[in-house]
Amino acid sequence: MWHGIDMCSLVYSFAFVPCACEHQGIVDDQFTQLRKLEDENSPHFVMEVASLFFEDCEKLINNMAIALEQKQGVDFKQIDECIHQLKGSSSSIGAMRVKNACIAFRSFSDGQNREGCLRCLQQLSHEYSLLKNKLQTLFRLEKQIVAAGGSIPRVH
Amino acid sequence: MVMAASETKFHVLAVDDTLIDRKLIEKLLKTSSYQVTAVDSGTKALEFLGLNNNDHHDVEVNLIITDYCMPGMTGYDLLRKIKESSSFKDIPVVTMSSDNIPSRINRCLEDGAEEFFLKPVQLSDVNKLRPHLMKRRTQTNVNKRKAMDEIVSPDRTRARYNELEVK
Numbered sequence: 230m231w232h233g234i235d236m237c238s239l240v241y242s243f244a245f246v247p248c249a250c251e252h253q254g255i256v257d258d259q260f261t262q263l264r265k266l267e268d269e270n271s272p273h274f275v276m277e278v279a280s281l282f283f284e285d286c287e288k289l290i291n292n293m294a295i296a297l298e299q300k301q302g303v304d305f306k307q308i309d310e311c312i313h314q315l316k317g318s319s320s321s322i323g324a325m326r327v328k329n330a331c332i333a334f335r336s337f338s339d340g341q342n343r344e345g346c347l348r349c350l351q352q353l354s355h356e357y358s359l360l361k362n363k364l365q366t367l368f369r370l371e372k373q374i375v376a377a378g379g380s381i382p383r384v385h
Numbered sequence: 386m387v388m389a390a391s392e393t394k395f396h397v398l399a400v401d402d403t404l405i406d407r408k409l410i411e412k413l414l415k416t417s418s419y420q421v422t423a424v425d426s427g428t429k430a431l432e433f434l435g436l437n438n439n440d441h442h443d444v445e446v447n448l449i450i451t452d453y454c455m456p457g458m459t460g461y462d463l464l465r466k467i468k469e470s471s472s473f474k475d476i477p478v479v480t481m482s483s484d485n486i487p488s489r490i491n492r493c494l495e496d497g498a499e500e501f502f503l504k505p506v507q508l509s510d511v512n513k514l515r516p517h518l519m520k521r522r523t524q525t526n527v528n529k530r531k532a533m534d535e536i537v538s539p540d541r542t543r544a545r546y547n548e549l550e551v552k
Contacts, residue, residue, distance in 0.1 A: 259505050266412050266508075274412060281405050313454075317483045318405045321505045 236379050243370045244382065250363050255356075260323030264384040272381070276368050282322045286357050289315045293350055297343060308338045308346060315353075326356045395518045396444075399423040400430045400451035400463065401481075406504065410450065410481075413511045427451070427458030431466060434473060446476055447518050450502075453482035453489065461493060468497040477517040481506055 247264070250256045267274045289311045296307050316331035330353040337345030371381055397419045401407045407423045414421045424430050434446060449467060453460040460480045468474050480493045483504040490501045499517045502510045 259507075262505075262507055263409075266416055268416075270415075271412065278405060278408055281408065285405065314403070317403060317504065320483060321403075321405050321409055323505075 236374070236377060239370060239374050239377065240379065240382065243367065243374060246363060246367045246370065255326055255360055255363055256323045257325040258323065259320070261384060263323060267383065276371075278322055279364050279368070282318055282324070283361055285318050286315060286327070290350065290354055290357065293346075297346055297350065303341075303343055303346075305338055305341050305346075309335070312338060324356075324360050327353065327360055330356045394418060394420045395447040395522075396420045396422070397514070398430060398433060398446045398449045400425075400427060400449065400455070400460065402426060402452065402455040406452065410506060413506060413508055414450075416508065417511050417514075419514075422446075427455060427460070427463035427466075430463060434467075446473075447521065448477045448479065448514060450479040450481065450514075452504075453480050453493070454484070461489075461496070464493060464496060464498055475521070477514075477521060479514065479517075 247256070247260070251258075251261070263275050263278060271277075293308055293311050296304050296311075312331050312335050316328055316335075319325075319327040319331060330349065334346065334349035334353060337349050374381060397414050399407065399410045399414065399421055401410060401423070402425050404425075407425065411421050411423045422433060424433060430449065430451070433444065435444065449463075451460040451463050458466075460482075464478050464480060467476060467478055474497075477499045478497060479500045479502060480498045481502040481504055482489065485503055493501050500510075500513055
């Protein structure tokens with residue numbers, strides 16, 4: 230019936246990924262809260278919010294990279310606004326390491342330290358990639374479970 | 386569809402310029418069985434309420450929950466405008482912010498906000514809204530009953546007015 234796909238290992242992985250993420254500090258309790266909100270009325274809520282976050286993050290990282298490259302002078306006020314936005318949205322989705330990277334970034338931006346900011350931006354990109362990778366794995370597993378006729382175990 | 390006042394869902398107006406937070410607050414409110422309208426600015430909130438024009442408006446909003454940091458009109462500006470409006474000053478307003486700044490929190494609470502939520506807002510925060518909404522509904526029903534009594538028996542109203550506490 231499961232057409233060769235090992236449902237047990239799919240479901241196990243599906244449970245494992247968020248646990249591992251939380252254990253590694255990639256996500257915090259807020260992410261669990263989001264998963265608890267998912268129900269029959271909005272079965273893709275977490276995926277939708279995550280997609281919005283990915284878009285937001287990529288745009289802001291890109292804007293900061295451009296701002297930091299400006300030869301005539303870096304607009305640190307713009308950098309600060311980007312960090313503030315990203316800190317807010319990462320906090321809302323429970324992306325703890327991205328949020329912490331923003332907090333560290335802010336101190337270099339406040340100090341108008343271009344080199345420090347470049348390093349922070351790199352760290353931020355790294356944390357973002359890590360998170361995106363994990364979440365996309367989770368969503369892929371979810372699709373596989375549903376495609377194989379299984380149902381998604383809900384968080385309570 | 387006409388429903389008895391006690392059965393109608395409470396209607397909450399949510400104001401936040403960030404799409405992710407708007408989606409989140411909308412979900413939290415719907416999960417708690419509220420009817421939700423979400424807008425992305427204070428200006429749009431006022432337009433929705435009908436404050437920006439003198440046209441008769443049919444929309445009934447039972448509570449407004451607003452982000453503090455927004456471009457243009459901040460959540461605090463919106464709070465002040467609501468509280469200064471004769472039509473809407475009795476609507477409970479709740480403010481939210483991702484920044485934990487005591488002076489900001491105190492200012493909002495002193496100037497009329499019922500609650501101040503720190504983001505990320507959770508279901509436990511949204512649960513705190515119900516008493517403010519129930520109190521308002523009870524007060525509205527009491528006022529309606531008093532108004533009905535006055536129509537029925539004008540002699541009794543003089544004594545009533547003496548007892549009424551004007552806030």
